[in-house]
Amino acid sequence: MTSSDDPAGDGGVIGALEAHLLGARPALTQHDVAARAGVPVATANELWHLLGFAHVPDDEVAFTDADVRALELTNDLIALGVLSQERQDGLVRTWGRSFARLADWQVALLASVAEEMGADPTEGLLAVSDEVMPRVEELQSYVWRRHLLSAAARLLAERSSGPSAMLAVCFVDIVGYTSRSRTLSDRELVGWLESFESTVLGLTVDRGGRIIKNIGDELLIVADSADALAEVALELTRRGADPDDPFPAVRAGIAYGEVVTRLGDVFGPVVNIAARLTSVARPSSVLVDLGAYEALSGRADDDTDEHPDHDHAGGYRFRRLRRVSVKGYSRLKVWALQPA
Structure with missing residues (x-):
């Protein structure tokens, strides 16, 4: 049961956190914020929704001077030409x-x-x-600036190619995730997944790649070099197949080719093919598409019988599979990848 002095029923903790994190207790409605920032209420509401916050009734006192300042900064960026409508929506x-x-x-x-x-x-x-929190905020700013530097270096290196770039794309998927997760407590499950992500992250960044995102029990990683992702995927499957290693069994799919990059994400057929290959890969195996095969082997596949089904090249062993048909792609050329 709550009282008028404690509407949230939490002993005033949320109110105190609001004052601590936002600089003051809420004292403004959305109309107050929009008027003081000099922007239409509709614009303020749109930005609020894009940030992932729920609708607030017109007359609810839910905002502070920090919200006014955020709108003012957004207005400044729009006036400077940094944020067009399209950029604004995507960035926010x-x-x-x-x-x-x-x-x-x-x-x-x-x-x-x-x-x-x-x-x-x-x-x-x-x-x-x-x-x-002050230490976390300062550390976040440092990490953000470091990533800005890395992103700027990538952008300058890819500037001549426009919004697309030649990249290797790999999906790494935990085998048997559903059944294993049922045997773990919430804390154990979180620890297990964090250990998995940390291992993949370490191997990936050491080889010049980066994790784009996780999708449930699956990680999407990219690198400029197909060799870099091949090394990562083979090491992960090797560890997952070792009964004495706590790392989970995984499977992976690698594709290489032109990829569209936008707002830290990647798009295009190469990404889709890597995902499809992962879905049909056997546990502890790595499948590669034609683009990755050519990049890793240093040779072109010309549909002749020049190369045997078990093929050694470029420090790897390739086993040609029958054409694979997956959603959206019929008769893909696919190879199982193994160390030489």
Whole structure:
């Protein structure tokens, strides 16, 4: 049961967090925010929704000066020509998705830390945030700037090719995820998945690649070099096949070719083919498409019988499979990849 002094029924913790994180308790309606920022209410609402926040009634006092400042900054970027309507929508959506996921993880982390300290999770959140959040915010800014530098270097290297680039694309999928996840507690499942992602991340960045995103129990990674992803995928499947290694069994599909890059994501037939190959790969195996085969072997496949089904080239062993038909692609040329 709640009271007028504690409408959220949480002992005032959320209100205190609002004041701490946003700089003040809410004192403005959406009309107040839009008027003070000098933007139409419809524009303010659109940005709010793109960020992933639910609709707020017109007369609800839910905003602070921080929201006014955010709208003013957005207006500045539009006036400077940085944010066109298309760019604005894409950028704000990306911010909303990325920060929502990051915030969920960080709040769960802080609540866990508070519990370990013997504090009530809700009250402990407030205590931990005072000490931790300024450091987290500073560290986030550092990581962001470092990634900006990496992204700028990639952009300059690919500038001549426009919005597309020649990339190797790989999906790595955990085998038996559903059955294994049923045997784990929530905490064990999170730890298992984080260990999986950390291992893939370490191998990937060491070879100049990067993780684009995770899709459930599957990771999408890319690299400029097909060799880099071949090394990653073969090492992951090797570890997953080792009964003494806690790393889960995985399967992978690699495709190579022209990929469209946008807002940190990748699109196009090459991405689709890599995903399709992963879906038909056997446990602990790596399948590659024609583009990846040619890049890895250093030879072209000309549909002749010049190369045997078991083919050694470029430091790898290739086993030609029968043509594979998957959704959207009929009779793909596919090879199973193994170390030489």
